[in-house]
Amino acid sequence: MEALYPRRGGPKNLPIAETLVDDDDCPENTRAKNKPKLVILGSGWGSVALLKQLNPEDYHVTVVSPVNYFLFTPMLPSATVGTLELRSLCEPIRRIVQAVKGHFLRAEAVDVDFAERLLEVSQTDASGQKVHFYLPYDKLVIGVGSTTNPHGVTGLEHCHFLKDIEDARQIRNKVLENLEHACLPTTSDEERKRLLSFVVSGGGPTGVEFAAELFDLLNEDLGRSFPKILRNEISVHVIQSRGHILNTYDEALSKYAEERFAHDQVEVLTNSRVKEVRHDKILFTQKDEQGETITKELPMGFCLWSTGVSQTDLCKRLAAKIPSQTNRHALETDTHLRLNGAPLGSVYAIGDCSTVQNNVADHLVTFLRSLAIERNKDPEQMRITFKQWREVAQGVKKRFPQASDHLRRLDKLFEQYDKDKSGTLDFGELRELLLQIDSKLTSLPATAQRAHQQGQYLGRKFSKLVQAAPGLAANEMDYGDLDDAVYKAFEYKHLGSLAYIGNSAVFDINGMSFSGGLLAVYLWRSVYFAQSVSFRTRVLLAMDWSKRAMFGRGM
Numbered sequence: 001m002e003a004l005y006p007r008r009g010g011p012k013n014l015p016i017a018e019t020l021v022d023d024d025d026c027p028e029n030t031r032a033k034n035k036p037k038l039v040i041l042g043s044g045w046g047s048v049a050l051l052k053q054l055n056p057e058d059y060h061v062t063v064v065s066p067v068n069y070f071l072f073t074p075m076l077p078s079a080t081v082g083t084l085e086l087r088s089l090c091e092p093i094r095r096i097v098q099a100v101k102g103h104f105l106r107a108e109a110v111d112v113d114f115a116e117r118l119l120e121v122s123q124t125d126a127s128g129q130k131v132h133f134y135l136p137y138d139k140l141v142i143g144v145g146s147t148t149n150p151h152g153v154t155g156l157e158h159c160h161f162l163k164d165i166e167d168a169r170q171i172r173n174k175v176l177e178n179l180e181h182a183c184l185p186t187t188s189d190e191e192r193k194r195l196l197s198f199v200v201s202g203g204g205p206t207g208v209e210f211a212a213e214l215f216d217l218l219n220e221d222l223g224r225s226f227p228k229i230l231r232n233e234i235s236v237h238v239i240q241s242r243g244h245i246l247n248t249y250d251e252a253l254s255k256y257a258e259e260r261f262a263h264d265q266v267e268v269l270t271n272s273r274v275k276e277v278r279h280d281k282i283l284f285t286q287k288d289e290q291g292e293t294i295t296k297e298l299p300m301g302f303c304l305w306s307t308g309v310s311q312t313d314l315c316k317r318l319a320a321k322i323p324s325q326t327n328r329h330a331l332e333t334d335t336h337l338r339l340n341g342a343p344l345g346s347v348y349a350i351g352d353c354s355t356v357q358n359n360v361a362d363h364l365v366t367f368l369r370s371l372a373i374e375r376n377k378d379p380e381q382m383r384i385t386f387k388q389w390r391e392v393a394q395g396v397k398k399r400f401p402q403a404s405d406h407l408r409r410l411d412k413l414f415e416q417y418d419k420d421k422s423g424t425l426d427f428g429e430l431r432e433l434l435l436q437i438d439s440k441l442t443s444l445p446a447t448a449q450r451a452h453q454q455g456q457y458l459g460r461k462f463s464k465l466v467q468a469a470p471g472l473a474a475n476e477m478d479y480g481d482l483d484d485a486v487y488k489a490f491e492y493k494h495l496g497s498l499a500y501i502g503n504s505a506v507f508d509i510n511g512m513s514f515s516g517g518l519l520a521v522y523l524w525r526s527v528y529f530a531q532s533v534s535f536r537t538r539v540l541l542a543m544d545w546s547k548r549a550m551f552g553r554g555m
Helices: 027-032 045-053 073-079 093-098 165-182 189-195 205-225 229-233 251-263 313-321 360-375 386-399 401-407 410-417 427-440 448-474 482-486 518-531 535-551
Strands: 037-041 060-065 069-071 090-092 103-106 108-113 118-124 130-136 139-142 197-201 235-239 266-269 272-277 281-287 293-299 302-305 331-333 347-349 354-356 497-500 505-509 512-516
Touching (some): 045 093, 069 093, 073 205, 073 518, 165 189, 197 205, 313 331, 448 482, 497 518
Parallel strands (some): 331 354
Antiparallel strands (some): 272 281, 281 293
16 A cells, blocks of 8 residues: 555655555565665666676665666667667566566656655656656666767757667668658659768767668668669768777777778768758868868768767756766766765766766875874875885775776886985875876776676675675674775776678777678677577577578568
8 A cells, every 4th residue: 555655755745655566566575675775777788787686685676767678789780770670689677677576667767865865756657747756765876878969069850869779760761761762753863862871970889880781781682672773872971070980999990990981882081070960961071181171061861970978867967966076978986886976875877877087196195194194294295115105006906996007017107206216205206196097097988898897896796785784783884985895996897899890890809909701790790699688689689680691681
């Protein structure tokens, strides 16, 4: 009865869902009612990795997401042209949640009250009315992803995006629509060329893979169903603001991809920036041989906008409530993935919506203050020996694992920044050293790989916190920085990057880069096949690839 008639409360006097409708469905659910409440926002890579890592007996788990499926995003470009079916990339999120005896609410997170630990949730009911209610939490994990970054360009209503299943469906329909219109006898030559001009704005993995898939469709399958004359009119263009496409990959791979596209007659426009998108053309700027910026036009019948990420409305709202959140592109967390500015140990952020803050130099101030207090000295007058420098470095490595690569030769670093050759480092010298390391620590990439590792990390840490809770309580240590007490800081390990570039693939793995034809494509497929979240999706992927080989793409 409590689940059907929840009490009201909170800042907005909304219903508080302290008990959910299915809390008494089975004995396991009933036992979990009194467990710590873990609420997870989103059903993407980070959230699913976290769910798969949790012990079913540890938490009362609730997942809140506006979509009721997990989407295998790396292969989304393949679904836009019929290489794969859309359902082959989706796994119902309820199946994954059931494995941890959790609950799922198809709704949208609107706001968070950090003081009372209440999540405001919104959903449209059966009558079409918006309803709001609170969901209490002990731990909240924000994994809501990101939106596409417009970069201040006007006219994006004429573009398509590629973030979810509906985007892929719309792209497939638009490509077919343009092909059908191009076949009409009333279509002029100029209009036909415009309809068959496909533009991709953004030369990252998503943009490049979509351009490759689109070219394969038009080159391999078009002649089976459409007049062959259309093939001569089709053009595919990739607009990239940097000097190379796939600019985060090894330079040799970027050049190989560009050469492959040149061979396939896919035009790559580098050092170009889109200025405006109109319904029938794109205006972009490009530097000429004299270095002067000139504006060019490109007729287009279709444009995919794939240029970086931006914050969702929820993340913007939360960042505005917290003064320490100064990053305009993502929520900042510490190295334990805790949201900066939120009550310690209660709110975490993972995936595209977050960025791990690297403030190595600030850690120095904390260390020197504690050392100065022990010696009754001013921190800024302190000088540290090589032995003390090794202690500082060990503390930095523990708190900021990403800095480990830059702290390998401690003796050389000490010698380099001991400018007065005194055998000690003063406050200024040490701060300069750590600021230099700070500058080398780049933001983690907004990829499925990073989100997956962060989800796994939180799952393991949450299990450790539950295991350690009785001992911490017995020793009256169940407060303060418990995360740091029971588990290490998050360390991202880049396992490599790969991309499909049209019956060929490129790999950049652990400093080794290679590319190739059909064999590389099968290897690319094998990697993603292994990463699929269920046996069901693996079977569907294998069937789709087999159907494509035998019958062509299912447009």
